[in-house]
Amino acid sequence: MSVRLPLCRSLCVAVFTLLAGCAGAPGKTPASPSLNALYGQLDAASKGYENALQQAREGDDQASRKTLAAALDQLKQASAQCTGTPGCEPQRFYAVFDRLLRLKDGSAIGDEGLETAGESTSPAGQAVGAAGLPQVQRSVTLLHGQKLSELIAMNGPVKAALEMWLTQWRPNLMDAWVNYQYMRFEMWPQYQKADLPEAVLFGIMAKESGGKVHAVSRSGAAGPLQFMYATGLRFGLGSDSGFDTRFDPAEAARANAQYLNEQLRVFNNNLELTLAAYNGGEGRMRRLAGDRPGVSFYDPSVYDELSPETRDYVPAVLAAAWLFLHPQSYNLRFPKVDGRPGQVTLKRVASISELTICLGNAGDMPEGWFRTLRNLNPRLDPQMQQPIGTTLHLPRALEAAYASRCVDGPWPILAADLHDAVAPRPQVAAAAVVPSGGLRRYRVRAGDTLIGIVGKLRCSSVREVARVNHLHRHAIRAGQVLTVPGCR
Template sequence: MSSFSPRSVCRPLLLVSLAALGGCASSPGKGPAGSSLNDLYAQVDSASKGYEAALRQAREGNEQASQKTLSAALDQLKRASARCDSTPGCEPQRFYAVFDRLLRLKDGSAIGDEGLETAGETTSPDGGANTGAASLPQAQRSVTLLHGQKLSELIAMNGPVKAALEMWLTQWRPNLMDAWVNYQYMRFEMWPQYEKADLPEAVLFGIMAKESGGKVHAVSRSGAAGPLQFMYATGLRFGLSSDSGFDTRFDPGQSARANAAYLNEQLRVFNDNLELSLAAYNGGEGRMRRLAGDRPEVSFYDPSVYDELSQETRDYVPSVLAAAWLFLHPESYNLRFPKVDGRPGQVTLKRPASISELTVCLGSAGDMSDGWFRTLRNLNPRLNPEEAQPVGATIKLPQPLESAYASRCADGPWPILASDLHHAAVPAPPPARSTPVGDRVYKVRGGDTLISIVRKLRCSSVEEIARTNRLRRHEIRVGQVLKVPDCG
């Protein structure tokens, strides 16, 4: 599981709420003379009513009028918020409560079923509808449902969630941005699995952001693996096993399918309580069932539940919910995710090349300042990034890179440079020590993974075997002979 943990926040989150509206509180003494508290609160109430009016107009199909009314309501709320600290008796919490309510209204709480859009649908150039992976629309920003319930009504804007919001917007912001970019390139594989399971995409993103940041080959110290960090036994239960020596927990699509199945299972157990279901994912379903017992309406924050959980799980649940909330409402928190063209593509190699070599010759194509290594690894999880693939092999990559491959990597100086760097001679390592008494050897069989081998031999650890055999990224192949330290 992720090592991030939100610190406690002992003051209202002015940075998150009011600055997100675009109006920072003014300094004492700078407000208009004679500001009336009642007048100020009347402005807040008026802004709220204006927002509701905008939603009614949108439901009636008058989008232009809705946008005009919405902009006026937000400007009114911004101006009122800036006067709060210069007005005697003004309670900032009242502004935060209205802000949260407006976001929930924006998320569809005031719109009937006729106002719902079909998530994941866009219109094709010929006027037809594109759905699912082929269209790759931007993430739905309006009504998002979980088993018929509005997600906005399931996320409580309480202290822990707001503390996590601040962390994602400050210390964890680089991780959030990396998770967003990584997810956009894998979305065509992951989102359809959640869509089929009738689960919100925002929840998928929240879990992935917290668990791995979208790094497909992430492995935790406890052995959880993949973009959604499945433990070995839990993965097996949901169909994640070995496929010709490849651990399918590292497959983005398969991992998302298994995660959706697990979450739906827990939602059934906990009466569609998202917080308890997420806690089960992190802290163990058995433990959560014992704590919740036969109380279908018990809250995650009920002392009989919350006080018995580990600090990791107490932090995990609000962190996932906060990331999901930002996925839905980035602009309301002064956050702008980068635009990413995640359309899937592929190339057929014109010359042998490894993932590492392709990364060098693609350079910063498409203005990707961090390079394409992570994306190519995520899209080709079965490939050893250091191993050259033969001419004719298919490599998955974002569609916009197809032309970059043709111009930079099929011929010319860049692939030559990449090959020269990749095959550079390095000093030979010292001779491997002979297997001492007490070490064992194990021949890898079909279906084996490092974790299954450790469980089978009941000794050593994944990291110890990987270090002893100088394995890169825990990759093994059928027939390979491994040295296994024996502690007995």
């Protein structure tokens, strides 16, 4: 294990310099015994981190992690008492907390960090940690050899975004985590090949779509990573037998990784400028950065010229990435998800909607499996029944549930009955009714689905529209003109 001792010493010196400043400064009232005791706890927590680093140098990773966790708990307890202690400066705790978190992320341990995003799962389904991964897979915390923790400035905007993710956006963060875990086996390998951090992939996906594969923005950006149509074409995303591959998780991650690496080369590995280019356009960012390879995203000549959306977007992505790496340090616990991929061969005709009904809450999934099944089978219309023998992708943990719940028994019968039900059509004025047998034209818009179009027009049926337009598996594309049979 390689150890960067100069960096370790410099960070430790910085920590103890901060602590020394707590003892008293010229012109200030001497610290009270209670305040000195509180700063003593802070000092002890810092020494705990130093001990953890020494244990890591000696190759005792288990003891190092245990010492590290205890020191962090001690730091949290001491900081909690700061508010009620006269003269205590919370900012000193925040500064030390930030520095020690970076030590915990491995900034002083060479290539092997002491913490990743909890216990992760490899594409093969085996639990792994950062220290156990081969070098090519350590990009969970590395960006082209640089520590991700060293690239994220823990400044006001990022801290504000952390608060949003931990409060108002918390449900979105949790949904994004769960959705990502089921698609990880498709998306993460694309980032591994590109030598990019998994945390950045999660941060972008959490902010862009929350892991909803079929998300479409008002501007026409589509897919889990929200590619504009023209940008997607540049990186190989387009139409494949009528399917927009921007909605394919693996293809979207591949294209996203290629885009980020292209822009990282342009902006001298500046992650903040690269993310700003992804959101606000690379042309605009190149004009703002000019020929200044070291310019900061927060430089007024750059930051003040960006849209409010981009100014918020960059710290939001970085904050989500930081939480991916350090959830427990922010009192955040992501749910454990068995994301191992599986598949079933249909033994009876069924749609994704019907499977969602018959699977119910299998695997303790309160929200049901509709989103996951859609994400893993993005080419399928969720309302279209698939024939016997069709292969569907789903989490491996659901294979047994499908066999027990969706092949025989009452649940598939109920699901089919609900699926075949016809909603009553509202009464409309006679002048608005198209005569029986009449036809209308509808131009497909980005994000449309066949069932959505039929529901919007309140006439005909999905099967009838598919039959009249000779649609294969209900596939439609933006700009296509459909013939829609009138109300009968």
